[in-house]
Amino acid sequence: MKEFFYRPENAWVGDVIPYYEGGEFKLFYLHGWRENYKEGLDHGWHLLGTKDFVDFREDGSCSIEGGTGHILKVDNIYHMFYCIFPEGKQIACHAVSKDLRTWEPIPEDTFGPDGEIYELADWRDPFVFWNEEEGQYWMLIAALKKGPTNRKGCTGLLTSKNLKHWEYREPLYAPNLHVGAHECPDLFQMGEWWYLIYSSYTGRFGTFYRMSRSLNGPWITPQEEAFDGRAYYAAKSVSDGQKRYLFGWNPTKNDDLFGWNPPKAAGKDYDTWDWGGNMVVHEIIQRLDGTLGVKVPETVDSVFDKQVPANFHGVTGEWTMTGDVLHCDSPYAFASCITQEELPDLCKISAFVRFTGESQGLGFMLRAGDSLDFAYYITLEPQRNRITFRGPVMQSEEGGKTFPYEVELERPLKLVPEQKYELKVFIDGTICEIYIGGEVAMSARMYDIQHGKLALFISQGVAEFSRVQVQIPPQG
Known part of the structure; x- marks a missing residue:
């Protein structure tokens, strides 16, 4: 039986990169084959189309082999920023398209961390937007800020006038909380508040948010910082102009990585969580005090009638x-x-x-x-x-x-x-x-x-x- 919460046939949904245009959600996602992977199958970015998170049109591979990133449109050209991992390194990349389907990478636009502000180890999941106040583009990126302890995880910051040449700046948010990089950064404004979203797999595991009245901070941690629990990760958001939705994945359990599943328990309930699973969409709500919560989207709720x-x-x-x-x-x-x-x-x-x-x-x-x-x-x-x-x-x-x-x-x-x-x-x-x-x-x-x-x-x-x-x- 085909699952209601989307995943591709014989594969799994990894990180979702949502984009909205023309009354439809264009959901790019990392296509995870796992043990079903065969030579010649594209395992990078794939594209879905949906209007209601219930029925999906599978548009297939984008022919981009890489990790999480972001899509934006400038002067009728779509720009994809993503990351690759050659020989253990992590590098940010740039590709362009006229139709969201056929993408042309621009090899000369690739770049990694500077080694001065940022460690050379982590450099992935770029998110790019136009900063109206500064009159230039900002790129947020999952990175490690150089420092005296291992708690170097941060949301890195770069700026550009042309989406090609980037200037390294001090991190947007570097609280010395996490050993790992702040994955899948996302940023949006709702009312008078700015919200920064990121995911972390060290310390407390999940997708978190911070709030500020200014892009310059300070970034406030709300009383409850997570959108969901342990079984929801790598969530990013997009608005249709009226509501904002959060796209993450509910992980499967196909491996007992640490031997925690009791030996006499024949099932999988106590196996370890995998990377990737089924896509789950929450609708983001804003409370009177500016803090955020989530609820089930009306289109999903109403179909069970x-x-x-x-x-x-x-x-x-x-x-x-x-x-x-x-x-x-x-x-x-x-x-x-x-x-x-x-x-x-x-x-x-x-x-x-x-x-x-x-x-x-x-x-x-x-x-x-x-x-x-x-x-x-x-x-x-x-x-x-x-x-x-x-x-x-x-x-x-x-x-x-x-x-x-x-x-x-x-x-x-x-x-x-x-x-x-x-x-x-x-x-x-x-x-x-x-x-x-x-x-x-x-x-x-x-x-x-x-x-x-x-x-x-x-x-x-x-x-x-x-x-x-x-x-x-x-x-x-």
């Missing part, structure tokens, strides 16, 4: 149902109810949830069996102001011996008693995309349990679930 039965019966605790409201008062124990029907492989689960102040945890159990022994738990934890994702091994009798951490994925979320929160979960085979409150996202994968039912639960508290629905696309 065919409701399928979801009839619940209690398993533990006392559940009452009035109209479309499921209520459980269980202040001293764990209580749960489960559907009679199994969840479809492709579906959206949605509900409004409300809880009392003493509640320890509540949420969904995905692909649960009737005895609730194993499932994937999505849990709102009001006492800790977070939403978490846990897989099946952690729930076994031996679960406490497997990992030195408590949860597998988590996202901060201020949870206020008696307030309603809308929870939406999109399942597509192994892919799980979670949205809560219209502003927080958490991506995950589910490999080892492939079938099961939907269950609701409350742990040591009082919970109300209303308008619980399971929906599929019309053709689903």
Whole structure:
């Protein structure tokens, strides 16, 4: 079955370089063949066209073998900036096109780090824009600033009048936070704020943002700096003139790189995260204080419009149902109810949830069996102001011996008693995309349990679930 969240046949989506023109999103992306690579297959930049993030037109290879970059248009000529990796080096490159399909590299425009401001090791993922205040182009680049410690990761800065000759300048942002370069830089203005986006794989892993009222800084770190959790990376954004969208990938798990998967666990849930996977698009929202959040794009949300039965019966605790409201008062124990029907492989689960102040945890159990022994738990934890994702091994009798951490994925979320929160979960085979409150996202994968039912639960508290629905696309 073809996956809803896009990936090419027998391959994977790497970093997405989005461009918008003529009512269509032109999504360049790094085409990852992995073990399916064969000599003669293009594994560099490929191009997709879409208007809604649901239906995609595959335009194929751009014949550019290289890493992440940026597209801009100047005087009816498209300019691609990207990077290559000859003999272990990293070099920024320039190509031009008249139609976004046929690209002509300009070899004389290639250049690497200067070795004075920037280390010679990292130099990739260029992003170019016109700085109106300075009257010249700015290039942001993933780099390492020379310095006394290994925390050299930065967003490098160069300037140019003609897109050919570049002047090295001090980094736009060099906070001495990360050992690795600030990957996939992206910059945009929304209202009175400028936003800098980058991804990092050292320290905390993910796609982050900073905000400033000026391109000259200072670059403020918001209270929650990430757009998503561990299972979302290398995200870059583009606007259609009205809304801004973030394009990243939910990674697969095809390798147990460090031997963390328990030897007796035959599945893949606890394998290490891969580079590349399926493309996932979030819509960026701006709060009143200037901070950013994300939600599911309306075009994706609305396509799941065919409701399928979801009839619940209690398993533990006392559940009452009035109209479309499921209520459980269980202040001293764990209580749960489960559907009679199994969840479809492709579906959206949605509900409004409300809880009392003493509640320890509540949420969904995905692909649960009737005895609730194993499932994937999505849990709102009001006492800790977070939403978490846990897989099946952690729930076994031996679960406490497997990992030195408590949860597998988590996202901060201020949870206020008696307030309603809308929870939406999109399942597509192994892919799980979670949205809560219209502003927080958490991506995950589910490999080892492939079938099961939907269950609701409350742990040591009082919970109300209303308008619980399971929906599929019309053709689903």
